[in-house]
Amino acid sequence: MTATQHSAPSExxxxxxxxxxxxxxxxxxxxxxxxxxxDVVSVAPRHxxxxxxxxxxxxxxxxxxxxxxxxxxxxxxxxxxxxxxxGPVGMTVTNTLAITFLRACRxxxxxxxxxxxxxxxxxxxxxxxxxxxxxxHPVAHATIxxxxx
Numbered sequence: 001m002t003a004t005q006h007s008a009p010s011e012x013x014x015x016x017x018x019x020x021x022x023x024x025x026x027x028x029x030x031x032x033x034x035x036x037x038x039d040v041v042s043v044a045p046r047h048x049x050x051x052x053x054x055x056x057x058x059x060x061x062x063x064x065x066x067x068x069x070x071x072x073x074x075x076x077x078x079x080x081x082x083x084x085x086x087g088p089v090g091m092t093v094t095n096t097l098a099i100t101f102l103r104a105c106r107x108x109x110x111x112x113x114x115x116x117x118x119x120x121x122x123x124x125x126x127x128x129x130x131x132x133x134x135x136x137h138p139v140a141h142a143t144i145x146x147x148x149x
Contacts, residue, residue: 009148011046011119015087018043021080024088036069037076038112046116048081053109065105070130070140074099077114078126078144085119086148095123096145105139108132122148 009015016024022040029037038052052073060066075094082092110130117125124146131138 008121009086009119011085011116014043014045014084016043016084020088021048021084024083024090025076025080028090036072038073038110040080041111043080043084046081046085048077048084048114050077050080050112050114051109052112054107059107062104063107065107065110065139067099067101070101070105070110071097071099071142073110073112074114074128074130074140074142075144077112077128078142078146081114081116081126082119082124082146082148085116086124089149091149092124092146094144095147097142098144099140099142101140103137103139105130106132110139111135117143120148124148 018040038050041049041051054065058065058069110132112128112130114126114128117127126144128142129138130140
C-alpha cells in the first residue's frame with residue numbers, strides 16, 4: 001500500500017473512540033450549536049449511542065420536542081457512527097434522510113442508538129432509533145445515508 005492509499009473502512013474496526021469522536025464533533029461544529037446536537041455516550045463496532053437534553057429552543061407547540069430537532073439529532077448520531085469507523089473525515093455528507101415520528105417526544109432526555117447497516121468505500125447507510133425512558137417505545141426512527149469522499 002502506498003502512502004496515498006487508505007485501507008478500506010470496516011464495520012468491525014473503530015478508528016475513533018468516544019473521546020476522540022466527541023473532540024472531533026466539538027471542533028467540526030460551532031460551539032454555540034453543539035448542545036443542540038447531543039453528546040456521545042458510547043462507541044462500539046457498528047454502534048454509537050448519544051444523548052440529547054433538549055432546551056427551550058427545541059420546543060414546538062404542544063410543549064414537545066420539534067421534528068427538526070429530532071432530525072438534526074438523528075443526523076449527528078448517524079454521522080458519528082460513520083466517523084467512528086472511517087476516522088475524522090469532515091466532508092462525509094448526508095445524501096438521504098428518511099424519518100418517522102412515532103410518538104410525541106417530551107421535553108426530556110432523548111437517547112439515540114445509531115447502527116451501521118452497511119459501510120462501503122463511498123457510501124454508508126445507518127439506522128437511528130430515538131427513545132425516552134424505554135428503548136422498546138421509540139419516539140422516532142430514521143434511515144440515513146452518507147456519501148464518503
